[in-house]
Amino acid sequence: MRRPTIPSFPAVRHLLPFSRPASRERRLPAVVVGAMVLGFVGVVTPLGTASQSATAAVAGCPEPAAGAVYRTPSSSIKAVALTIDDGPSGAWTPRILDILKANGVQATFFLIGENVRQNPGLVARTVAEGHQIGNHTDTHPTMTSLSAGQQAQQMDAAQSSIVAAAGVQPCFFRAPGGSFSPTTLALARERGMSLIGWSNDTLDWDAPLSVSPSYQAGIVDRAINPAYKNPIVLLHDGSPGNYRQNTVDSLQRIIDSYRSRGYTFTDPVGRPGHIGDPVGYLDSVSSPAPGQVRVVGWSFDPSAPTEPVAVHVYVNGAGYAGSTGVARPDVRAVFPQASGNQGFDLTSPTAGGLDTVCVYAINIGPGTTNPALGCAKISVD
Numbered sequence: 001m002r003r004p005t006i007p008s009f010p011a012v013r014h015l016l017p018f019s020r021p022a023s024r025e026r027r028l029p030a031v032v033v034g035a036m037v038l039g040f041v042g043v044v045t046p047l048g049t050a051s052q053s054a055t056a057a058v059a060g061c062p063e064p065a066a067g068a069v070y071r072t073p074s075s076s077i078k079a080v081a082l083t084i085d086d087g088p089s090g091a092w093t094p095r096i097l098d099i100l101k102a103n104g105v106q107a108t109f110f111l112i113g114e115n116v117r118q119n120p121g122l123v124a125r126t127v128a129e130g131h132q133i134g135n136h137t138d139t140h141p142t143m144t145s146l147s148a149g150q151q152a153q154q155m156d157a158a159q160s161s162i163v164a165a166a167g168v169q170p171c172f173f174r175a176p177g178g179s180f181s182p183t184t185l186a187l188a189r190e191r192g193m194s195l196i197g198w199s200n201d202t203l204d205w206d207a208p209l210s211v212s213p214s215y216q217a218g219i220v221d222r223a224i225n226p227a228y229k230n231p232i233v234l235l236h237d238g239s240p241g242n243y244r245q246n247t248v249d250s251l252q253r254i255i256d257s258y259r260s261r262g263y264t265f266t267d268p269v270g271r272p273g274h275i276g277d278p279v280g281y282l283d284s285v286s287s288p289a290p291g292q293v294r295v296v297g298w299s300f301d302p303s304a305p306t307e308p309v310a311v312h313v314y315v316n317g318a319g320y321a322g323s324t325g326v327a328r329p330d331v332r333a334v335f336p337q338a339s340g341n342q343g344f345d346l347t348s349p350t351a352g353g354l355d356t357v358c359v360y361a362i363n364i365g366p367g368t369t370n371p372a373l374g375c376a377k378i379s380v381d
């Protein structure tokens, strides 16, 4: 039987009924605007006042690493991060996603903004299937050849395209070709992103533009050697050349090799996969009446898209349980695999004054993570 697992969460006080269905005329922009407004817990420091704040917190992201990250964290577990750059590509990304899905393996996709705008549905699918999204600039320039303002523009343009496509803020940035300066690092950190390098370059970006079993053997060898305990592996699903069959054909062997040696597949900062966890978003927090707080959003479990997802609303640390079940055709339009009833619209009692409200989707599978859909502060009468 599947049951909620909520380790280290405060006690949930009582079950709340739905207040009322979300209005039917909601459209995608509501999700996107909500994402833009609520995606940041902190405030992104505008360029020019950077000295006031070194980093910005992004909901669901760890504190940005102080320096560039070339390996997953050193710990007692063997953790490999598969990273896949330069997409999304209509030709190759679906094949990569299919292999990852069949293996239940998480990867991190470093996306180029102009490719995101060509393939927004693939970004939504990538997120829905539990993968991490990284920012890989808007047009893939060499960052060290750009001014600070131009570098910031590259990050921000890609960021807004990713948010528009899938409603998520990336936790990670990777510089094209791995070329970055201290300015690049600072700009990424100001946007809540860790700057990610790699330990194992498979050189798949230099593969022949036709099937080559011998080159594939080289891709696999470079993906697993040197045999680090905590590697970050560099692969590609997009340009240059836009021919990635050799990468596609190598991926299963790379996964099999790491899995057979007991590795856990994580994101670049060592967080285990979220395969099977719910995805979703907190669209709005309001106070419809004195002593009440109302949260509206959506969530679903990609591995069980027709089942309702348990949602817990925490107001000043006290939890209130609810679930999805409200019609959200806007979300269905972006995530076709969702049932259409993945919305929540819950009203909870609360203390007056400035309240902190966080909403979590509760993992109902065997994993133990509870994705934060978002947090907000609200003044209540």
Ligand SMILES: [Zn+2]
Pocket: 085, 086, 136, 140, 175, 176, 177
């Ligand atoms: Zn690249």
